Amino acid sequence: xxxxxxxxxxxxxxxxxxxxxxxxxKDRFQTIIYIGKARSLKDRVKSYFIPxxxxxxxxxxxxxxxxxxxxxxxxxxxxxxxxxFIQQYQPKFNLRLKDDKSFPYLKLSLQDxxxxxxxxxxxxxxxxxxFGPFSPAHQARQTIHLISKFFGIRTxxxxxxxxxxxxxxxxxLKLCSAPCTELIREPDYKENVNNAQLFLEGKVEKLLKxxxxxxxxxxxxxxxxxxxxxxDLIFTLENIKDKPKMISVGLDDxxxxxxxxxxxxxxxxVFMMRKGKVSESESILIEENDKMSPGDSLPFHLNRFxxxxxxxxxxxxxxxxxxQKLKLQDEISHLARKSVKLMVPYKGKNKxxxxxxxxxxxxxxxEISHRLIPLEEVRQILNLRRTPLRIEGFDVSNTGGEESVGxxxxxxxxxxxxxxYRKYKIKTVIGPDDVASLQEIIWRRYTxxxxxxxxxxxxxxxxxxxxxxxxxRKTLRQMGLENLSVVSLAKREEIIFTPSHxxxxxxxxxxxxxxxxxxxxxxxxxxxxxxxxxxxxxxxFESELDGIPGLGPKRKLRIFTKYKSLAEIKKSSVDELSKIxxxxxxxxxxxxxx
Ligand code: SF4
Numbered sequence: 001x002x003x004x005x006x007x008x009x010x011x012x013x014x015x016x017x018x019x020x021x022x023x024x025x026k027d028r029f030q031t032i033i034y035i036g037k038a039r040s041l042k043d044r045v046k047s048y049f050i051p052x053x054x055x056x057x058x059x060x061x062x063x064x065x066x067x068x069x070x071x072x073x074x075x076x077x078x079x080x081x082x083x084x085f086i087q088q089y090q091p092k093f094n095l096r097l098k099d100d101k102s103f104p105y106l107k108l109s110l111q112d113x114x115x116x117x118x119x120x121x122x123x124x125x126x127x128x129x130x131f132g133p134f135s136p137a138h139q140a141r142q143t144i145h146l147i148s149k150f151f152g153i154r155t156x157x158x159x160x161x162x163x164x165x166x167x168x169x170x171x172x173l174k175l176c177s178a179p180c181t182e183l184i185r186e187p188d189y190k191e192n193v194n195n196a197q198l199f200l201e202g203k204v205e206k207l208l209k210x211x212x213x214x215x216x217x218x219x220x221x222x223x224x225x226x227x228x229x230x231x232d233l234i235f236t237l238e239n240i241k242d243k244p245k246m247i248s249v250g251l252d253d254x255x256x257x258x259x260x261x262x263x264x265x266x267x268x269x270v271f272m273m274r275k276g277k278v279s280e281s282e283s284i285l286i287e288e289n290d291k292m293s294p295g296d297s298l299p300f301h302l303n304r305f306x307x308x309x310x311x312x313x314x315x316x317x318x319x320x321x322x323x324q325k326l327k328l329q330d331e332i333s334h335l336a337r338k339s340v341k342l343m344v345p346y347k348g349k350n351k352x353x354x355x356x357x358x359x360x361x362x363x364x365x366x367e368i369s370h371r372l373i374p375l376e377e378v379r380q381i382l383n384l385r386r387t388p389l390r391i392e393g394f395d396v397s398n399t400g401g402e403e404s405v406g407x408x409x410x411x412x413x414x415x416x417x418x419x420x421y422r423k424y425k426i427k428t429v430i431g432p433d434d435v436a437s438l439q440e441i442i443w444r445r446y447t448x449x450x451x452x453x454x455x456x457x458x459x460x461x462x463x464x465x466x467x468x469x470x471x472x473r474k475t476l477r478q479m480g481l482e483n484l485s486v487v488s489l490a491k492r493e494e495i496i497f498t499p500s501h502x503x504x505x506x507x508x509x510x511x512x513x514x515x516x517x518x519x520x521x522x523x524x525x526x527x528x529x530x531x532x533x534x535x536x537x538x539x540x541f542e543s544e545l546d547g548i549p550g551l552g553p554k555r556k557l558r559i560f561t562k563y564k565s566l567a568e569i570k571k572s573s574v575d576e577l578s579k580i581x582x583x584x585x586x587x588x589x590x591x592x593x594x
Contacts, residue, residue, distance in 0.1 A: 001061050009067060010049060016042040017363065021071040022082045025093070028065045030416055034093035035085050037078035041069050060093050070281060071359045104140040105132035108153075108197060113186075114179040115193050116154045117147045131200045143200070145175075150233045151196040152177030152184065201349075204237050211237065255313045256350075258357025259298055259320075260365045266292075268301045269361035271353065272313065283364045285389065285413055295323040302328060307454055312336040318344050319354050374512035375414055378459075381513050383500040384485045388459035389413055392445070394472070395463045395524035396426070396437040397532040404429060406441035407528035410457075411520055423531040435467055439475045446479055456484060461520050465490040466504075469497045489517045548592065550585040566593060 001009075016023075018040040025034040038044030045067060048057055072078040086094050107118045111127030119140055123130045134140035147153050154176045158164060167178035177184040177192065184192075198207040215230035258269035269283045284305055292300065299322040321344055322328055329342045345351040379387045391411040398404035404426035410417045424444060429436045442460075449456060460476075462468045469488040476484055488497045494514060495504035507514040544566055545556060558580045563569045569577070570593045577586035 001064055005065060006049070006061075009064070010046075012067065013042060013046050013049070016045060016069060017071065018042045019071055020075050020078050021069050022078050022085065023067060023069040024085075025060060025064045025091075026066040026068065027063045030066065030418060032085075032089045032091050033063055034060055034091050035082055035089065037072075037075065037082040039075050039078075041071075045069070056093065071363050072356060077356060104134050105130045106134070106140055106143060106147075106200065108193070108200065110193070110197075114154065114160045114189055116156065117144055117196065118155065119144060129197065129200075146236065147196050147199065148175040150229070150236070151192040151199070152189075153192060153196050154179060156180075199237075208234060208237050253313045254315045254317055256317045256353045256357045257298075257302070257319060258354065258359065258361035259294065259301070259318075260358065260361040261294055261297055262365050265365060266297050266301060267361045267365040268298075268305055269357045269364055270305065271357050272311070273353075274311070274313075281360070283361070285364065293323075294320065298322040299324065299328045303331065304455060306332050306335055309335070312338060312340060314339075315341040315343055317350050317354050318342055319358050320344060374516055378513050378516060381505075381507070382459075382485075382487055382496070382498050384459060384498075385483075386458055388457075388485070390455065390457045391459045391461055391520060392457040393461040393463070393520035393524040394438055394441060394445075395521070395528040396434045396441070397525070397528040398426075398432055398434075398437070403532060404432070404437050405528055405532045406437055407524050407531065408441065408445055409520065409524045409527055411516075411523075414516060416519075416523055421527055423527065434464070435471045438462060438464075438468055439471050442472055442475045443479065446476070446481055450479070450481075456481070458485065460484055460486045461517060461524075462486065462488045463491070463521050463524060464488050465495070466497050466502070469499075473499065487517070489521055494518070544593070545589065548585065548588050551581065551589070555581045555585065569593060 020037075020039050021041045022035060022037045023041055023045050024032045027033050036044065048061065052058065070081060072081060104119050104121055105123055107120045108129045108131070109115045109118065109127075110129050120130075132140065134143070144155060148155055148170070152175075155170065156168070156176075158180050160180050161182075162180060164180045167176065167181050167183060170176035171178040171183070177189060179186070179189050195207060195210060198204075198210075211230050211234050215227050215234065218224075218227035218230060253274045256271040256273060258271075260267045260269075265285060267283060267285045269281070271281050282305075284301065298318065298320070302316075302322070316332070322342075325342055329340065332342070333340045343350075345354055375387050375389065378384065389412065393409045393411065394406065396404065396406045406424040406426060408422045408424075410420040422445070424441045426437045426440055428440050446456070448454075460472060462472045465488060469486060472486050472488070473482070476482055476486065486499070489495070490497065490504070493506070494509075495506055496514070496517065497504050545551060545559065559569065563572070569589065572590075574583065574586050574590060577589060580586075581589070
């Protein structure tokens with residue numbers, strides 16, 4: 001990491017809150033390379049920048065180019081998310097949790113006639129209720145002990161009714177009520193299970209009320225041993241009352257939406273939970289021309305967010321009722337091609353999750369209002385109609401007209417969105433005509449976006465000078481998209497061209513506006529050239545195998561599928577290659593490549 005990057009990250013860390021959450025270290029490709037959790041994000045992340053001899057930290061800082069975070073309500077929630085995200089992204093510096101050692105959950109096997117409580121690392125759809133994850137893991141064992149001690153819930157998998165004549169040692173240790181030998185009536189055991197569930201769900205107040213009633217009744221009946229047991233439970237409950245509650249998980253796929261609004265901006269924060277785990281999070285920010293009411297604004301943003309989705313949830317949890325909820329539900333279900341329910345949770349774990357997403361939306365909005373300053377500057381300097389929150393950059397690459405390819409990169413709020421990058425093989429242009437190739441990919445890109453009713457960018461960036469700018473505008477005009485703003489950046493002199501700066505605009509080398517455009521240009525170029533090189537390599541691979549008798553397109557394809565390079569083919573034996581192309585052809589190929 002250069003001193004410049006280090007200083008800019010340190011400045012960024014000053015804006016981090018002193019609140020619990022998880023943080024992400026990212027490399028120059030925006031790949032997550034490390035995930036951690038913290039009680040105070042600011043203090044924890046800053047501590048990495050204290051000079052250290054720890055090789056792991058130094059290597060991590062060497063590769064880091066950006067750091068981001070997600071706020072959580074407590075450290076426990078942070079552990080939960082940290083583990084989920086580590087398993088999702090497999091960051092290279094998270095060696096500790098990189099293997100599939102997920103944190104444990106507790107399983108209350110409610111589907112059984114006499115449910116038990118068990119430790120598990122897998123959440124399944126089996127009718128059980130799962131609680132957790134627990135971090136540190138020994139808390140899970142302690143919780144099992146409390147459940148056994150206070151509620152007499154079994155931890156065994158004994159068949160009930162079975163052949164057992166006497167209860168096991170657990171009963172003697174007062175850790176089980178022994179349903180196996182009918183020492184407890186079925187309804188009483190069920191009541192204990194219900195109470196254990198309240199305990200695990202953190203419904204302490206409700207359980208306290210029940211416990212006090214039971215203690216008093218036991219004392220009235222002069223059943224002092226029982227009364228003492230309820231008293232001990234009351235002590236324990238009083239003690240844990242103020243501690244953070246665990247999140248109980250379900251297996252349903254749901255998106256949890258957080259929302260925040262400020263002046264004419266709003267932020268949407270989405271946790272995507274799949275099979276009970278947070279698999280991704282995403283935020284979007286859209287400028288509203290006029291401030292809308294939250295009820296109108298939320299469906300507007302949701303609609304935009306769900307336009308480009310692939311992985312659909314069964315339900316979407318919202319922070320409040322949007323206007324025309326049913327209409328929105330129909331629209332989203334239509335996009336998903338399945339029924340997606342919109343719900344507003346008013347209590348319980350879902351409410352907690354929505355609050356968590358809400359907190360993150362707020363913080364994103366605050367942070368983005370800082371980050372947006374360069375984008376607002378881009379709007380003013382380039383005389384654009386609106387702040388370019390979404391920019392698409394184009395580039396073309398070829399070698400003397402051979403293997404022409406094009407690229408589109410997408411930047412949202414000034415950051416690359418790699419999953420939306422697209423590459424194109426030029427189809428209609430013969431020879432090295434960059435301008436015509438650019439027009440072809442612009443045409444193909446926006447024909448598709450229009451056909452699929454997807455979001456159009458606020459600004460289009462093309463690599464090149466006035467010629468490229470005018471060519472792009474001409475194509476957009478032909479498509480009826482003349483309202484889209486276009487800008488180009490000429491190499492060497494770094495002059496910016498826009499329709500209102502036809503003679504070019506030269507900005508200072510340190511200008512954030514120029515820096516952003518350079519970043520988009522470099523990214524589009526890198527993406528196009530990588531694709532181009534790959535195609536050239538494949539072509540040289542192909543041409544080496546041209547003219548071999550008996551080696552037609554189908555057999556060639558089989559070779560390309562199995563081998564990545566000519567060197568790999570050379571290393572293989574005749575027998576190995578024979579399995580794909582037959583013995584004679586294999587021998588000729590190996591002879592030719594000698
Ligand atoms: S007493 Fe019976 S039900 Fe309880 S743990 Fe032992 S065998 Fe299982």
